[in-house]
Amino acid sequence: MKQFSVTAMPGFAFIAILGFVLLYVPILTLVTYSFNGAATMTSWGGFSWRWYGAAWANVDVQSATIRSLVIASWATLISVVLATPVALATTRTAAFKGQSFIYLYTNQTLVVPEIVPAVALLIFFAALKTWTGYQGLAYLIAAHTMWCIPLAYLPIRARLEGMDLSLETAAADLYATRWQTLRHVTLPLLMPGILAGAMLCFITSLDTVVITEFVKSAGQETLATYMLGQFRRGITAEINAISTVLLMLTIVLLFAFFFLTRKRAA
Amino acid sequence: MTPNQITPASLNPAQRQARADARRNWLLSAPALLFLTAFATLPFLGVLVYSFLTPGQYGNVVWKFSTDGWVGLVLTHDVFDDTLVWADAHLTIIWRTVRLASLTTLITFVIGFPMAWFIATRPPRTRAFWLFLITIPFWTNLLIRTFAINEVIRNEGLINSVLMDLGLISSPIAMIYSDGAVLVGMGYAYLPLMVLPLFAAMDRFDMRLLEAGYDLYASRLTLLWRIVVPVIKPGIIAGCILVFIPALGAYVTPRVLGGGKNMMLGNLIDLQFGQGRNWPLGAAISITLAAVTLVAMLVILRVTTRPAER
Amino acid sequence: MKKMLIATAMLLATTALANAEGVLNLYNWGNYTSPEMLAKFEKETGIKVTVTDYDSNDTALAKIEAGGAGFDLVVPSANFVKIWIEKGLIQELDLSKLPNHKNIAPEWMNVDYDPGRKFTVPWQWGTTGMAVNQTVYAGDVNTSAIFMDPPEELKGKINVTPEMGDVLALATMYMGGEPCSEDAELMKKVRDKLLEAKPSWMSMDYGMEDKMATNDVMASVYWNGAILRAHLRNPDVKYGYPKEGFVVWMDQVALLKDAKNVEEAYKFLDFIALPENAAMISAFARYANGIAGSEAFMPDDMKTAVEVVIPQEFKDKGHFIPTCSPKAQEYITAIWTALQK
Numbered sequence: 001m002k003q004f005s006v007t008a009m010p011g012f013a014f015i016a017i018l019g020f021v022l023l024y025v026p027i028l029t030l031v032t033y034s035f036n037g038a039a040t041m042t043s044w045g046g047f048s049w050r051w052y053g054a055a056w057a058n059v060d061v062q063s064a065t066i067r068s069l070v071i072a073s074w075a076t077l078i079s080v081v082l083a084t085p086v087a088l089a090t091t092r093t094a095a096f097k098g099q100s101f102i103y104l105y106t107n108q109t110l111v112v113p114e115i116v117p118a119v120a121l122l123i124f125f126a127a128l129k130t131w132t133g134y135q136g137l138a139y140l141i142a143a144h145t146m147w148c149i150p151l152a153y154l155p156i157r158a159r160l161e162g163m164d165l166s167l168e169t170a171a172a173d174l175y176a177t178r179w180q181t182l183r184h185v186t187l188p189l190l191m192p193g194i195l196a197g198a199m200l201c202f203i204t205s206l207d208t209v210v211i212t213e214f215v216k217s218a219g220q221e222t223l224a225t226y227m228l229g230q231f232r233r234g235i236t237a238e239i240n241a242i243s244t245v246l247l248m249l250t251i252v253l254l255f256a257f258f259f260l261t262r263k264r265a266a
Numbered sequence: 267m268t269p270n271q272i273t274p275a276s277l278n279p280a281q282r283q284a285r286a287d288a289r290r291n292w293l294l295s296a297p298a299l300l301f302l303t304a305f306a307t308l309p310f311l312g313v314l315v316y317s318f319l320t321p322g323q324y325g326n327v328v329w330k331f332s333t334d335g336w337v338g339l340v341l342t343h344d345v346f347d348d349t350l351v352w353a354d355a356h357l358t359i360i361w362r363t364v365r366l367a368s369l370t371t372l373i374t375f376v377i378g379f380p381m382a383w384f385i386a387t388r389p390p391r392t393r394a395f396w397l398f399l400i401t402i403p404f405w406t407n408l409l410i411r412t413f414a415i416n417e418v419i420r421n422e423g424l425i426n427s428v429l430m431d432l433g434l435i436s437s438p439i440a441m442i443y444s445d446g447a448v449l450v451g452m453g454y455a456y457l458p459l460m461v462l463p464l465f466a467a468m469d470r471f472d473m474r475l476l477e478a479g480y481d482l483y484a485s486r487l488t489l490l491w492r493i494v495v496p497v498i499k500p501g502i503i504a505g506c507i508l509v510f511i512p513a514l515g516a517y518v519t520p521r522v523l524g525g526g527k528n529m530m531l532g533n534l535i536d537l538q539f540g541q542g543r544n545w546p547l548g549a550a551i552s553i554t555l556a557a558v559t560l561v562a563m564l565v566i567l568r569v570t571t572r573p574a575e576r
Numbered sequence: 577m578k579k580m581l582i583a584t585a586m587l588l589a590t591t592a593l594a595n596a597e598g599v600l601n602l603y604n605w606g607n608y609t610s611p612e613m614l615a616k617f618e619k620e621t622g623i624k625v626t627v628t629d630y631d632s633n634d635t636a637l638a639k640i641e642a643g644g645a646g647f648d649l650v651v652p653s654a655n656f657v658k659i660w661i662e663k664g665l666i667q668e669l670d671l672s673k674l675p676n677h678k679n680i681a682p683e684w685m686n687v688d689y690d691p692g693r694k695f696t697v698p699w700q701w702g703t704t705g706m707a708v709n710q711t712v713y714a715g716d717v718n719t720s721a722i723f724m725d726p727p728e729e730l731k732g733k734i735n736v737t738p739e740m741g742d743v744l745a746l747a748t749m750y751m752g753g754e755p756c757s758e759d760a761e762l763m764k765k766v767r768d769k770l771l772e773a774k775p776s777w778m779s780m781d782y783g784m785e786d787k788m789a790t791n792d793v794m795a796s797v798y799w800n801g802a803i804l805r806a807h808l809r810n811p812d813v814k815y816g817y818p819k820e821g822f823v824v825w826m827d828q829v830a831l832l833k834d835a836k837n838v839e840e841a842y843k844f845l846d847f848i849a850l851p852e853n854a855a856m857i858s859a860f861a862r863y864a865n866g867i868a869g870s871e872a873f874m875p876d877d878m879k880t881a882v883e884v885v886i887p888q889e890f891k892d893k894g895h896f897i898p899t900c901s902p903k904a905q906e907y908i909t910a911i912w913t914a915l916q917k
Contacts, residue, residue, distance in 0.1 A: 007387040007473055009380070009486055016384030019377045023403050023457060026414030029424050033417070082298040089291035096288035102295050109306055113515015115532045116556045119539065119548065120309035122642065123316055129644020146305040149298060200405075207407045210517050210532075214539075218601035218646035219626030227409050229606065229629055231522055243410040250405050258398060326641045345910040346764045355914060421792045440732065442792060443779040525779025526738055529916075541634040541740060542913060 027247065034240035051241035060226060061242065068223040071137060072205035075144035076152075079201045080194055082145075083152035088186075091160040107150040117147065118214040125215055135217045143215050144205045151204055152197035159193025192260040199253045206246070310556070317549035327545050335546025339554065356534070363530040366445065367513035370452045374460040374509050375502075377453075382464035386471070397465070404458035412522050415451045416442065443525030451519040456512060460505040467501020468494075511559045531555055598623035600840040603640075603647040605827065606631060607785065607802075608700075610860030617847050623840045631782050632739055640665055640832065648835035649844065651699050654826045655741055657689045658899045666830040668694050673842040676849035684826065684866035689899065696828035697845045698866030700801070700858060703886065703894060704742040704823040706816040707784065707803040709794040717816030718890065720750040723797050724773050731776040733794035735787070738780045740912045742823050743797060745897050749821030756900035756908075763907040770915050780916070788813050801863035804883035815883045817890040824894040826866065 034052070038045025055061050086106050090099055109117060125139045167189065171181045187194075209224040216225060223242070230239055320332040342353040385396040403411065418424040419441040426438040441447055471494065479489045495502070517532030524530075529537070531551060538548030598621070602609065606629035614625050628647065630636040633656045639645050641663070652660050660666045671677055671694070680693055690696050706722045713722075713729045721727075723736050724747060736743060745755035747770055753762045778793065785802040787793045789809035796803075800815060807813045829848065831841050847853055854865040855873030864884055871879075878884045886894065900908060 007383075007476060009383060009490060012380035012383050015377060015380035019381040019457070020399060022377075023400070023454070025424075026411070026418045026454065027403065027406065029417055030410070030414045078301075082301055085294035086298045089294035093287060093291060094284055096284065096291060098288075098292065102292075102299065105302065106295070106298055108302065111511060111559050111562075112556050113512060113517075113532065113559065115515055115517050115535055116313070116552045117306060117309065119535060119552050120313045121305070122539070123545075123549075124309035124312050126642040126644050129646075135644060135646040142305050146302065149302060153298075203405050207405075207409075209409055217644065218603065218628055218648075219599075221628070224407065224409060227407075227413075228518070231409065231413060239413065243407070243413065246407055246410060247402075250407075251402055254398070254401055254405060258394065258401075322641070326638070342913075345906055346760050346767070420790075422790050438791070440778070443781075525735070526781040527777065527779050537916060540638050541632060541738070541916070543634065543638065543909070 030240055031244045031247065033237065034244040036237065036240075051237045052245075054236075055238045055241045055245075058238065060221065061223075061238070064221045064223045064226040067137070067220065068206055071140050071144055071222065072202050074141045075148050075205045076198050076201040078141070078145045079148040079152040080156075080198050083149055083197060084156055084190070084194060087153055087156040087160055088182075091157050092165075106153055109147055110150045114147075114208070114210040117143075118211045121146075121211065122214040129217070137220065139215055139217070140212060140220065140222075143211050144208055147208060147211060148201040148204055151200045152194075155196040155200060156190065156193045159190055159196070163189055195260050196257050199257050203250055203253055206249075313549045313552055317546050317553055319546050321544045321546050323543070332546065335544070335548075335550040338544065338547040339550050359529050359531060359534050362445070362528065363514060366449055366452065366530065367510050367516075369449055370456060370513045371460075371506050371509045373449070373453045374457045375506065378457055378460035378464060378505065381457075382461045382468055385461075385465050386468035387473075400458050400461055400465075404462065408455055408518055411455050412451050412519050415447075415454050416523060419447060419450065442523065443527065445524075445528050447523040448516075448520045448528055448530070451523045452513050452516055455519060456509045459508045459512070463501050463504035463508060464498070465501075467498035467504075471497055507562055511562060514559065515555055598837075598840055600625045600649070600837050600844055601647045602627050602844075603630060603636060603645070603650045605629065605651060606782065608651070608827075608861050610857050612860070613848075613853055613856040616853070616856070617844065621840075621843050621847070623843060625844070634740065637665075646836070647832055648837045648841045649829050650832055651827050651829050652696075653741070654687065654689050654828070655897045655899045657696060657828065657830070660830060661690075661695060665833055666695055667833045667835075669697075669831060669845070670842070674846050674849065676846045679849045679851060679867050679869065681866050681868040687826070690828070693828075696830045697849055699827045699829050699848070700861060700863035700865050701824070701826035702800045702863040703817065704737075704739075704746065704797065704799055704825065705803075705818055707788060707796045707798050707806065708814055708816065709788065709791065709810075709812050710814050711812045712794045717814050718819050719816070720746050720797075720818040720820050720822075722795055722816075723777065724750050724769060726773060726776040726795075730795045732778055734777045735779045735781060735784060735793045735796040735798075736777050737782060737784070737797050737799075738916070740908060741897055742825070744908045744911060745823050745895065746797065746818060746821070749895065750818070755821075755823075755895055755897045756904040758901065758904050758907070760907070763911065767911040767914060770911065774915060799863075800883040801861045804862040804878070804881055807881075807883065808877070817886065817893065819890065819893055821893050821895055822890070824896045826896075828866075 035047050035049070036045055037048035037050065083106070086102065090102055090106075093099075121139075121143050125143075129135050129139070168181055168185050171185045176184070206222075207224060208222075209228050212222050212225050213228060216222070221229070223246070227239060227242065230236065316327055317335045318331055318333065319327040320330045320334060322328050338353065339356060340353055341350045342355075343349075344351050381400070385393060385400065388396055416423070420426070421438040421440065421442065423442075425441070426435075429435045430438065441450075475493055475497075476489055479493055484492070515532050516530055517536065520528055520530045520533055521536075524533075526533075532555075535548050535551050535555070538544045538551070542548070600623050602625055604627055609627050614627070618624055630639065633653050636650055636652065637656065637659065640647070640650060650660075650666070674697070677693065677697070680698060684698050684701070685693055687693075706717055706720065708717045708722060708730070710717075712733065713727055715727060722730065723734055726734055744766070747766050748755055748757055748762070751762060751766050751769060753759060753766070757763060781787075784793060784796045784798045785805040788796060788798075788803070788806040791810070803813060803815045807815065829845060831838070831845070835841055848857065849867055851867050851869035852873045854867035854870040858865045858870065858878065859875045862878060862881075862883070864878075
């Protein structure tokens with residue numbers, strides 16, 4: 001039994017717990033009031049699903065949700081398809097000329113505040129839209145993909161770095177071609193990392209508000225921009241319900257992420 | 267040959283193989299690089315170009331070269347006196363942005379350091395649970411988190427309702443629509459961003475060093491300051507940069523919690539594309555913001571890739 | 577992986593399909609379009625209307641000017657209509673497609689920014705004045721001093737709507753001038769006074785129909801209809817008409833030059849020119865409209881509300897802001913940019 005803990009620092013545990021509490025109080029408040037039968041925070045009107053019903057029935061919310069999901073799905077797919085080869089190319093290989101350039105270039109959007117690419121794409125797409133007349137979702141999908149690529153790349157790279165090489169070396173010793181090794185050994189082993197990247201991408205795409213707000217065309221509200229709009233106009237308790245649902249979705253996805261990326265025995 | 271190579275035992279000279287490998291790597295990276303060039307780099311260059319054009323009377327630009335955008339960053343033309351004066355409104359906003367971003371970094375560090383330490387010193391079984399607990403807010407939609415803070419601090423929000431119910435105050439404390447509200451919002455949003463890199467660094471820290479320190483009769487504080495901090499310094503720097511940079515470019519939080527009056531750089535940029543009717547200026551501010559963050563990123567890369575990590 | 581591809585492809589396809597039916601893209605002020613009216617329109621014509629919000633005339637203009645936004649109809653205010661026409665952004669209406677055009681009230685038919693209503697159909701009109709929560713300040717509400725020379729009780733609790741034209745007009749009239757003044761000396765005083773008053777303000781934001789109802793804001797320069805909505809939720813909110821001069825404005829619907837759904841747009845324009853539909857629009861946002869005969873269909877609380885019916889003693893203090901000359905506009909913009917920061 002340890003009577004004396006080497007690692008305990010005075011006051012740290014208290015601040016830590018306080019920090020966790022502070023982190024969760026606002027979120028829990030939101031979740032609690034999404035079930036509030038009354039419309040304001042000052043009174044509790046009993047447990048009720050009415051705001052969920054209202055949000056579900058709201059046509060704007062429906063179309064915004066579907067649009068968000070469509071954009072997120074496409075952005076995730078394309079990001080992963082683009083990021084996996086780059087991860088393979090820049091990890092665990094002998095240093096080659098331009099390797100750090102590729103690394104930096106791929107992650108260029110990570111360091112820039114979201115408003116900068118938002119503005120850039122506003123200008124760029126505005127010109128494209130007038131020039132081609134096409135105004136569909138592809139712009140938003142491209143924008144979200146651009147924003148997501150580093151988030152797909154980094155988990156895949158992390159997974160690659162942590163992978164046990166022995167299986168691939170074994171495959172090589174058995175005269176498998178590079179392509180065969182890739183397809184039958186590397187990629188399956190990499191799958192958790194790819195899925196992890198995909199999930200981060202998905203969550204981020206759902207979360208992206210500034211870029212979407214600047215780039216969207218007529219009638220292209222996503223869940224995020226819908227909420228921003230509501231927030232600026234007048235908050236209805238529906239927002240609590242929508243927020244809680246999004247929160248639950250995030251938790252589920254994160255749970256899967258943790259499950260997938262935990263260290264397993266080879 | 268480095269042990270990391272996964273090519274089969276090859277009979278070719280090492281150099282030829284290396285060159286073929288490099289070519290292959292470039293080819294693999296090409297689609298992503300091209301995509302990013304088209305949708306990130308080129309549009310960014312477009313912004314650069316726009317910053318050197320003339321503002322249209324009601325927005326958009328006139329394709330005529332002008333330095334108005336860049337000059338407008340620091341100087342404004344006073345229409346009444348017909349003089350050039352320092353754009354102190356811009357400077358106020360820049361100062362507010364830097365100030366709030368720095369304060370946010372400080373606050374998240376003060377709260378985040380103990381939190382990260384706490385998680386890192388949990389037994390491995392429960393550690394995953396605490397980590398999970400901190401990543402949920404991290405990945406929760408920023409709007410939701412900002413909205414949640416709003417619900418807590420506004421005049422009929424949680425804090426005021428509770429205080430009034432308890433009879434401690436008779437009228438609500440006005441917390442919303444102020445610099446303080448924005449600070450609380452940003453601190454809340456970016457706290458996980460500070461904790462996670464700190465935790466990652468602390469996770470790698472060998473706790474036995476502390477034991478050794480105790481054996482040498484050092485106090486806890488000394489241990490912290492002289493042993494822990496220097497070793498996890500890259501983590502500290504990473505955390506600070508990860509908070510400072512997004513805080514600099516914050517848009518949603520000041521927009522929603524600042525009430526349109528406490529503008530930060532992100533809002534100033536937004537204004538130029540709307541009521542401000544000065545796209546070149548908006549472009550110039552964007553580029554300045556991007557440049558500052560890029561420089562900061564290079565600095566951190568320099569500092570953190572030097573110490574041996576493995 | 578393949579399954580997800582097919583699934584998302586189908587999802588994307590269905591979204592595209594949905595857009596192929598009768599669709600109309602309306603670009604309007606936030607919280608300004610009646611959902612019931614849209615539902616009725618869809619029921620009668622089968623056309624689905626998407627509404628995208630903007631907060632100010634300048635934002636709308638900027639967005640459309642940037643190009644490629646894909647809207648069909650936009651709702652500019654009176655002092656902006658000339659700008660939209662000059663820039664060639666809206667098109668002249670084919671009146672043969674609008675049989676209900678004659679319903680436009682006579683006093684709103686021949687406005688100087690669109691004589692004969694060749695470009696626009698009236699949407700709603702209203703006033704910009706002061707709204708105050710009477711529990712915090714019980715004094716005179718009918719003055720711009722509330723935001724220009726704030727009383728002690730209201731300092732730090734005032735919102736000023738970020739609508740450049742309205743705020744500058746009120747401020748200019750408060751300092752003794754006429755809106756769109758070209759008097760440099762006067763405008764300088766206006767600027768200084770506004771900058772002096774600004775620290776006493778709490779915010780410069782929209783959404784007062786909600787924020788004053790929930791007591792987040794105690795006073796505001798704002799539009800009458802929104803304040804009526806706040807008042808209905810929170811009776812402490814009182815609307816006042818600044819005696820130094822207040823703003824009268826009108827919003828109207830215009831057809832964008834690059835509109836894709838032109839036929840649907842005409843159906844909509846004709847639809848809103850019917851008295852009962854115009855009344856539906858008014859009932860939602862609580863503003864008066866410019867269609868003759870709609871009074872019969874208006875909700876009762878609007879027939880007597882002080883927010884809608886201008887009291888006799890203030891009737892001649894209302895000013896309809898025209899489109900300012902470039903010189904006046906330059907002053908206004910300069911003051912506004914100094915103020916916004």
